[in-house]
Amino acid sequence: MQIRSMKIEDYDEIFAMWQITSKRALSSADSRESIERYLKRNPEMSQVALDGGKIVGTVLAGHDGRRGFIHHMAVLPEFRRKHIGNAIATEAVKKITADGIEKTHIFCYQDNFTGQNFWESLGFKKRGDLFVFSK
Ligand SMILES: CC(C)(COP(=O)(O)OP(=O)(O)OC[C@H]1O[C@@H](n2cnc3c(N)ncnc32)[C@H](O)[C@@H]1OP(=O)(O)O)[C@@H](O)C(=O)NCCC(=O)NCCS
Numbered sequence: 001m002q003i004r005s006m007k008i009e010d011y012d013e014i015f016a017m018w019q020i021t022s023k024r025a026l027s028s029a030d031s032r033e034s035i036e037r038y039l040k041r042n043p044e045m046s047q048v049a050l051d052g053g054k055i056v057g058t059v060l061a062g063h064d065g066r067r068g069f070i071h072h073m074a075v076l077p078e079f080r081r082k083h084i085g086n087a088i089a090t091e092a093v094k095k096i097t098a099d100g101i102e103k104t105h106i107f108c109y110q111d112n113f114t115g116q117n118f119w120e121s122l123g124f125k126k127r128g129d130l131f132v133f134s135k
Pocket of ligand 1: 021022072073074075076079080081082083084085086087106107108109112114115116117118119121
């Protein structure tokens, strides 16, 4: 398994992967143009995991100058529980931290217990004191 930064040239493969792993979280923010803008704004932070050249894991990572945010943390079903997710999430957080950002947030659906277990295993604490407001 290899890890490297995500490139816009990966778009078709990662978008196809997200149809399997992350369908509910997809929006217009996942168009090629939007992902290209995101990767330019947050250079080298988003990661992919490869198995023999095939992308099997993704994480979008960036920050707003104050807090880090992670999106589309995903591993293809047949590659799960091999600590691939752990490896790319750890790398993503490392990149955010290296930019001087002390805290990173993740949005996780309330019924996604796998996601919650995963983030807790990485030391993230579930917040019970906040709602997310979106506009
Ligand atoms: C969440 C996800 C990315 C985890 O990827 P992964 O490569 O399988 O995770 P890892 O192997 O690195 O797991 C690390 C730890 O997370 C926890 N974990 C992961 N999957 C779990 C599961 N299905 N049930 C319970 N705990 C789990 C475990 O503590 C695990 O450590 P262990 O295997 O030594 O017990 C993957 O399940 C996935 O793509 N799910 C669909 C998309 C999604 O829900 N993403 C999260 C959005 S918030």
